[in-house]
Amino acid sequence: MSEYIHGGDIYSQPVRLDFSINVNPLGIPEGVKAAAAASIERCGVYPDSRCTSLVEALSRAEGVKEEQIVCGNGAADLIFGLALALKPKKALVAAPSFAEYEKALETVGCRTEHFFLQEEEDFAVRPEMVREALERYDGEGEEKLDLLFLCSPNNPTGQAVKREEMEEIARWCRQRKIWLAVDQCFEGFLEKPKDHSITPSLGQFPNLMVLKAFTKSYAMAGLRLGYALCGSGELAERLRQVRQPWSVSAVAQAAGLAALEEKDYLQQARELVASERPWLSARLEELGMKVYPSQVNYLLFRAPGKKKLKESLLRKGILIRSCANFPGLGPDVYRVCIRRREENEQLLAALQEIKEG
Numbered sequence: 001m002s003e004y005i006h007g008g009d010i011y012s013q014p015v016r017l018d019f020s021i022n023v024n025p026l027g028i029p030e031g032v033k034a035a036a037a038a039s040i041e042r043c044g045v046y047p048d049s050r051c052t053s054l055v056e057a058l059s060r061a062e063g064v065k066e067e068q069i070v071c072g073n074g075a076a077d078l079i080f081g082l083a084l085a086l087k088p089k090k091a092l093v094a095a096p097s098f099a100e101y102e103k104a105l106e107t108v109g110c111r112t113e114h115f116f117l118q119e120e121e122d123f124a125v126r127p128e129m130v131r132e133a134l135e136r137y138d139g140e141g142e143e144k145l146d147l148l149f150l151c152s153p154n155n156p157t158g159q160a161v162k163r164e165e166m167e168e169i170a171r172w173c174r175q176r177k178i179w180l181a182v183d184q185c186f187e188g189f190l191e192k193p194k195d196h197s198i199t200p201s202l203g204q205f206p207n208l209m210v211l212k213a214f215t216k217s218y219a220m221a222g223l224r225l226g227y228a229l230c231g232s233g234e235l236a237e238r239l240r241q242v243r244q245p246w247s248v249s250a251v252a253q254a255a256g257l258a259a260l261e262e263k264d265y266l267q268q269a270r271e272l273v274a275s276e277r278p279w280l281s282a283r284l285e286e287l288g289m290k291v292y293p294s295q296v297n298y299l300l301f302r303a304p305g306k307k308k309l310k311e312s313l314l315r316k317g318i319l320i321r322s323c324a325n326f327p328g329l330g331p332d333v334y335r336v337c338i339r340r341r342e343e344n345e346q347l348l349a350a351l352q353e354i355k356e357g
Contacts, residue, residue: 016317035258075226088146096326123157158294188217189296206232
């Protein structure tokens with residue numbers, strides 16, 4: 001099995017500023033911290049294995065029936081669960097994109113095909129590109145395509161697919177009897193999330209599963225909490241059947257409930273990201289970087305000729321994400337999250353020092 005590398009490794013080396021993970025720059029809300037701390041009293045008993053209260057709250061928040069919601073120990077847990085529930089033989093994944101899709105598919109012996117996003121198109125996912133890939137890879141018998149994974153907004157590129165375009169892709173998959181898994185974990189950072197969310201159309205597509213997570217939106221990476229919105233109760237039940245019992249802790253469930261009460265938090269984060277993203281992008285370009293357009297809280301950029309930029313920054317206590325292991329990208333491509341202005345300035349100052357030698 002291939003080795004997969006992620007951001008967030010602050011344990012094997014000293015890091016004072018972590019730009020490698022794409023979490024909310026506002027940090028975990030105080031109300032969520034308080035709820036998590038208070039829930040410690042319930043850690044002497046098993047957590048609710050079906051996350052009843054959290055599912056009820058998510059049902060109200062998302063406008064989806066309770067039986068169509070499955071909670072997990074982060075979105076990655078549900079990605080692996082979906083692979084186990086469906087046991088696809090052949091799947092299609094965009095490249096570059098989140099590595100855990102392919103890793104999960106490998107665990108069930110699934111063959112993965114890629115369709116490559118084009119740098120000259122800023123790595124955008126275009127519907128016609130997806131249709132061409134479906135036609136190319138969906139064959140007969142053993143060549144039948146079982147599953148398509150799409151990430152929107154895509155990680156690491158930051159580009160999102162509009163709702164009507166995703167609906168078109170979902171229709172093509174439905175016609176071909178292909179499962180469609182849409183990872184929308186970064187949807188909360190879009191300036192207009194409703195323009196890109198396929199959740200309102202979930203009932204039209206029994207072949208559809210939408211993945212979301214508290215990890216990124218509420219800066220809860222250490223608590224591990226995600227959920228799947230399934231196009232049918234049958235798909236949700238298949239996912240539940242392969243889940244490990246008690247996979248979502250009492251602390252994570254309490255934190256999730258509190259996070260859903262933070263009505264203004266995500267909007268504040270969107271405003272911060274919308275302000276900082278163009279500013280940071282422009283400053284990076286002034287330093288000689290090729291920055292690709294992003295709609296969310298991270299930037300993908302090429303640092304021409306700098307294959308060791310991550311290591312150079314790490315010596316200054318700053319961690320960024322090397323994208324060298326993403327299919328379709330090169331050794332001089334990196335990703336940084338959007339943080340607060342004073343933190344972004346520290347990153348830029350370190351890059352300036354490296355440039356000056």
